[in-house]
Amino acid sequence: MQIRPADEDDHSGIDALLKAAFPGPEEARLVVSLRAADQDTLELVADDHGRIVGTVLFSPVQAKSPAGTEFYGIGMAPVAVIPEHQNRGIGSALIEHGLTFLTSLGVPWCIVLGHPDYYPRFGFQPAGLIGWSWDGDPDGAHADAFMIKPLGGHALPDTPAIVSFHPAFDGV
Numbered sequence: 001m002q003i004r005p006a007d008e009d010d011h012s013g014i015d016a017l018l019k020a021a022f023p024g025p026e027e028a029r030l031v032v033s034l035r036a037a038d039q040d041t042l043e044l045v046a047d048d049h050g051r052i053v054g055t056v057l058f059s060p061v062q063a064k065s066p067a068g069t070e071f072y073g074i075g076m077a078p079v080a081v082i083p084e085h086q087n088r089g090i091g092s093a094l095i096e097h098g099l100t101f102l103t104s105l106g107v108p109w110c111i112v113l114g115h116p117d118y119y120p121r122f123g124f125q126p127a128g129l130i131g132w133s134w135d136g137d138p139d140g141a142h143a144d145a146f147m148i149k150p151l152g153g154h155a156l157p158d159t160p161a162i163v164s165f166h167p168a169f170d171g172v
């Protein structure tokens, strides 16, 4: 199995994988929208002898403090592994490869909205700990799922801020 950047020939395989891994088509649509909006900063696939068995996409994320200071980082979504290949380390390999590459580019932090039991193993912590929230969750009902990880030697901002995702995420 090989982790490599996705290319156009992979799109139908990624679409099928996302529809198999998630209960609905929203994540598959999200990926198509992010590509169309040129928001697909890094898209990786796990290629098992020509079959796409896993994928992860990273796209730009912006945060803004109450005083108007803007911060730019990256968001990780979606990440998915085809059901019959789950729990074999493929998701971890995709995430680690992606974060390592983005760190090498100098990206300061990565945000994820996801399972609070899965992402801490990669160094993610609740973004609420640094006073960050997300504009899609004004009452903080999903605060435990909203996590951030500093990349490389970057310190996380010590200013509260509100994170905005690209409008493509509105349908997810």
Ligand SMILES: CC(C)(COP(=O)(O)OP(=O)(O)OC[C@H]1O[C@@H](n2cnc3c(N)ncnc32)[C@H](O)[C@@H]1OP(=O)(O)O)[C@@H](O)C(=O)NCCC(=O)NCCS
Residues within 6 Å of the ligand: 021, 022, 078, 079, 080, 081, 082, 085, 086, 087, 088, 089, 090, 091, 092, 093, 113, 114, 115, 117, 118
């Ligand atoms: C979440 C997902 C990407 C993980 O990929 P994977 O290749 O199965 O994961 P890995 O083999 O790298 O890691 C396995 C570990 O993740 C844990 N894990 C998997 N899914 C989990 C979940 N939904 N919540 C908490 N932990 C989870 C497993 O329990 C296992 O833990 P262990 O190492 O302590 O035994 C994959 O299960 C998946 O595609 N799920 C459906 C789509 C999805 O929910 N994507 C994430 C959206 S936030």
